[in-house]
Amino acid sequence: MKHHTTLNRRALAAALLLALSVAPTAFAQTVTQPDTLSTVVVTATRTPETVDDTLSSVTVITHDDIERLQPTSLADLLTGLPGVSIAQTGGIGQPISLFLRGTNSGQTLVLIDGVRIGSVSLGTPALEQIPVNAIDHIEIVRGPRSSLYGSDAIGGVIQIFTRHGSDSGNIEPSVSVTTGSHGFINSQAGVSGGDGHYWFNASLGGEYTSGIPSCRLGAAELGVACFTDDPHNDPYRNYNGLANFGYRWDNGTELAFNWLRSKSDNFYAGSPFGGNNNEEEQYATGARLSFTPVDIWKVTLSAGQNRDDSATFYQGDYFGQYYPRAPTGYFDSRQNQASWQNDITLAPGQLLSVGVDYLQQHIDSDTDFIVDTRGDTGTFAQYQGTFGQNEVQVSGRHDNDDEYGSHNTGAVAWGYHFDHGLVLSASYGSAFHAPTFDDLYYPPFDGTPTANPNLKPESSHSAELGLTQQLDSWHWGLNVYQTRITDLITLDSNFVPQNISSAQIRGVEGQFGFTLNDWRVQTDLTWLQPKDNSDDANNGNWLPRRAGQTARVDVDRKFGQFNVGATFFAAGKRYDDAANQIRLGGYATTALRASYTFAPSWQVEAKLDNVFDHNYETAYYYNQLGRTWYLTLRYQPGL
Numbered sequence: 001m002k003h004h005t006t007l008n009r010r011a012l013a014a015a016l017l018l019a020l021s022v023a024p025t026a027f028a029q030t031v032t033q034p035d036t037l038s039t040v041v042v043t044a045t046r047t048p049e050t051v052d053d054t055l056s057s058v059t060v061i062t063h064d065d066i067e068r069l070q071p072t073s074l075a076d077l078l079t080g081l082p083g084v085s086i087a088q089t090g091g092i093g094q095p096i097s098l099f100l101r102g103t104n105s106g107q108t109l110v111l112i113d114g115v116r117i118g119s120v121s122l123g124t125p126a127l128e129q130i131p132v133n134a135i136d137h138i139e140i141v142r143g144p145r146s147s148l149y150g151s152d153a154i155g156g157v158i159q160i161f162t163r164h165g166s167d168s169g170n171i172e173p174s175v176s177v178t179t180g181s182h183g184f185i186n187s188q189a190g191v192s193g194g195d196g197h198y199w200f201n202a203s204l205g206g207e208y209t210s211g212i213p214s215c216r217l218g219a220a221e222l223g224v225a226c227f228t229d230d231p232h233n234d235p236y237r238n239y240n241g242l243a244n245f246g247y248r249w250d251n252g253t254e255l256a257f258n259w260l261r262s263k264s265d266n267f268y269a270g271s272p273f274g275g276n277n278n279e280e281e282q283y284a285t286g287a288r289l290s291f292t293p294v295d296i297w298k299v300t301l302s303a304g305q306n307r308d309d310s311a312t313f314y315q316g317d318y319f320g321q322y323y324p325r326a327p328t329g330y331f332d333s334r335q336n337q338a339s340w341q342n343d344i345t346l347a348p349g350q351l352l353s354v355g356v357d358y359l360q361q362h363i364d365s366d367t368d369f370i371v372d373t374r375g376d377t378g379t380f381a382q383y384q385g386t387f388g389q390n391e392v393q394v395s396g397r398h399d400n401d402d403e404y405g406s407h408n409t410g411a412v413a414w415g416y417h418f419d420h421g422l423v424l425s426a427s428y429g430s431a432f433h434a435p436t437f438d439d440l441y442y443p444p445f446d447g448t449p450t451a452n453p454n455l456k457p458e459s460s461h462s463a464e465l466g467l468t469q470q471l472d473s474w475h476w477g478l479n480v481y482q483t484r485i486t487d488l489i490t491l492d493s494n495f496v497p498q499n500i501s502s503a504q505i506r507g508v509e510g511q512f513g514f515t516l517n518d519w520r521v522q523t524d525l526t527w528l529q530p531k532d533n534s535d536d537a538n539n540g541n542w543l544p545r546r547a548g549q550t551a552r553v554d555v556d557r558k559f560g561q562f563n564v565g566a567t568f569f570a571a572g573k574r575y576d577d578a579a580n581q582i583r584l585g586g587y588a589t590t591a592l593r594a595s596y597t598f599a600p601s602w603q604v605e606a607k608l609d610n611v612f613d614h615n616y617e618t619a620y621y622y623n624q625l626g627r628t629w630y631l632t633l634r635y636q637p638g639l
Helices: 009-022 063-069 075-080 438-441
Strands: 057-061 084-088 098-100 107-112 135-142 156-162 170-181 184-194 197-207 237-247 252-271 277-296 297-318 321-347 350-365 373-387 390-401 405-419 422-433 458-470 472-491 495-514 520-534 550-561 560-573 589-599 603-611 626-634
Touching: 063 075, 063 135, 063 560, 075 084, 075 098, 075 438, 084 520, 084 603, 098 107, 156 626, 170 252, 197 405
Parallel strands: 107 156
Antiparallel strands: 057 135, 084 098, 135 156, 170 184, 170 626, 184 197, 197 237, 237 252, 252 277, 277 297, 297 321, 321 350, 350 373, 373 390, 390 405, 405 422, 422 458, 458 472, 472 495, 495 520, 520 550, 550 560, 560 589, 589 603, 603 626
């Protein structure tokens, strides 16, 4: 595909104008429609609260949204949402970097059913490996949350909830098969059930695509991206399984278990030294027990483990020499975690939460890390109070790590509830990101240090103002924020990580939409100024790979058993390097979708992505998918 680097100002302007024209008022803090007022979130405060009551900036992607949007990956769901910027180094299955509110990709905490996930070596989660068919809904909380969750929650927290059984009293099988461009095929089969007391869900799935070349030709000569030229397609294969079940007694005691496994095999342009094939396995396993010893006191005990296992191999021709398949390295991460949380109702509208979290991180690798295990104990407390039309939230946390010592964080939020669902809010919070195992413990190379055991955590302070309104058929929201990050870890002139950088990020997020008869419109706008604030030559530059502006508009219409829709997305320019020498132009894409329920529980779906086959890059010299089509046949009770 032809390289596209010019800023598509007309496309971005068109998306913004469409957003303004289709909705006279704005979209609140959730994708859910039209039942927004009943949407309950738990990630923002670690306690249940309705979206209209939360003082946090929250977006919810519901089960209905996922079915309507027909995503093929997690990136499909998240791209263009408020505060979200995504860069991907190739097509389906290739690594994804997510920048929430302009923070680094390792500065957003990602949970699956309450279990922290990610590589302790790299410090980032493998979002591209999460099977989208296993997802029930997603809660995206923007802004600092370290005062409740500890490390990594500078940009916010993304929690993915897997599918579970209903309370219909029936055992319900489901199956779906999808085919599409580039040899794409995805299949999923499962069974679920439950009643007022128990629930269960189990499913198996698989996916394959022959893919596209990850990098453009010429990368070898320039010494960028893949550092080699390989015109072949890079295939991707995934197998996944999901199981969860639980029981709720009449007195409210609840016991639940969840398990998710995703095994992937993806290829990329590489060399005998770094590999061209990555085999990866993701596990997220957890258990939760909650009970109420007395009416005012709820106890929640939970434990879980995340495994992120990655092994690389190489096979192929390299500068005229053939190399048989051989391993080039492996990194196996473990995160064992446990939590004890107590929610105490002090009075009507007054809730105190106190608890303890424990996290043990371990790495096993053919690389001999100086330290391979560390532990962190975090104690936290939060108060939530309502006084007439005023609402207050105060939280604080102390983390004590075996290696880098202790770190304190806190947050305070205030909100005023006017009539007609209008809420004014203000908040301030601190957060931190712990150095990774690579930063701290990577062994020396030929006697030269490559890590720094004296690193401190990266720290941030954020302030935010918000104004939102939610009514029966329309809703809107506007949030303005600033984040200052200090002690950012950057490589010095000897390529050793040091706490020598800082950043200042300012942003504005707008959401608005409405429902009118069978029409549904949702709009998200983001303006971002992610500035490097370091005392060096990069001062004032943009942080790499963050788009300065994004706009997304989802429009859907129901015609009896037919549903049709479109997603318009536009992104402004970004830079691929800290020196801002490599500029990636803005771009715009359009996706069309349709579905038809032709019999009870049976549906056929069709989707066309990147309709106008635009060429663009979110990471320098890495290809993105052009025009692609997908066709799905689905059986699912309740469609």
